[in-house]
Amino acid sequence: MTPPLISIIVPCYNQAEYLDECLQSVLDQTYYNWECIIVNDGSSDNTEIVAQQWLNKDGRFKYSAKENAGLSAARNTGIANTNGEFILPLDADDKIGKDYCTKAIEVFQQDSNLKVVYCRAEKFGKYEREWILPPFNLKNLADNNLIFCSAFFKRIDGEKVGFYDEKMIYGLEDWDFWISLLKNGGEVKRIDLVLFYYRTKDSSMITLLKSEKQEEMHKYISLKHAEFFVNTYGSFMRNNSELISLKKEYSSNIKSKKYVIDLFCKTFFGFTFFRKFKG
CATH class of the missing domain: 3.90.550.10 (Spore Coat Polysaccharide Biosynthesis Protein SpsA; Chain A)
Known part of the structure; x- marks a missing residue:
């Protein structure tokens, strides 16, 4: 065949x-x-x-x-x-x-x-x-x-x-x-x-x-396939709500002294070493 x-x-x-x-x-x-x-x-x-x-x-x-x-x-x-x-x-x-x-x-x-x-x-x-x-x-x-x-x-x-x-x-x-x-x-x-x-x-x-x-082409694709992008990413309102929630969480974490110290030690010393040192 x-x-x-x-x-x-x-x-x-x-x-x-x-x-x-x-x-x-x-x-x-x-x-x-x-x-x-x-x-x-x-x-x-x-x-x-x-x-x-x-x-x-x-x-x-x-x-x-x-x-x-x-x-x-x-x-x-x-x-x-x-x-x-x-x-x-x-x-x-x-x-x-x-x-x-x-x-x-x-x-x-x-x-x-x-x-x-x-x-x-x-x-x-x-x-x-x-x-x-x-x-x-x-x-x-x-x-x-x-x-x-x-x-x-x-x-x-x-x-x-x-x-x-x-x-x-x-x-x-x-x-x-x-x-x-x-x-x-x-x-x-x-x-x-x-x-x-x-x-x-x-x-x-x-x-x-x-x-x-390319920005012009991006806009064209966004309009042409709007339903696809909405189905994939969700609605604008939902995305905006999630973004606001993440900003609040980030802001709250930054204000936390323990969060900042832990983040610093994870980045520069390694989390495992830091935990052993504290213990």
Whole structure:
């Protein structure tokens, strides 16, 4: 029986210098039934020339060019031009381990309730270390994005939420997508292997510009997913009441001489030593 088709979506905006390394990691997959579409998002570099070399190398690579409209629009364009049952977004400057597709499909086949499958990750480039992210649960997802972009999801589930929101032009599009996909239920599995590699680089003017605009994106997500955040954190009045209660407790503790002495000794001498000394 033919294994399910995986569509790997690689948007590229002026990142031709990294594209070979990214696409080589796709070609190296131990899973063979994949297609990979390179989406040239209005690049001014030699992205098209590099992409064409890969089309000539393997027929599973495809190419699409469009005017620059941001990462969400580029991913949606790629998805619209593919047919896979499973989708894997992959940024042009990142790469994946050779067993990522194989392991992900194995996990999906073991649990029909799964909506998202991802893995452990490492950062490489300017900084090299494991990328430590908190475990998945809806509370942690509400706090911040904890699933990088290169996670697998089913096309049918992506269709239900309209894939990526093209209004998210200043970043946080992955966080918005995972909330949309998971806020009404569905299981998530992290493979306990490092199979994704995230490139780190020096900060650029584009990065700085995006950081200045992220507050706008935070407000947009807060309004779009207001019910999710209320269900996760509770109402404003309840949170405010809890905050007031904590402030009162903190104020009361600070006024307590015993609390201050105990805290000081725990911090500077160690609680066990202090208790023995007093005894």
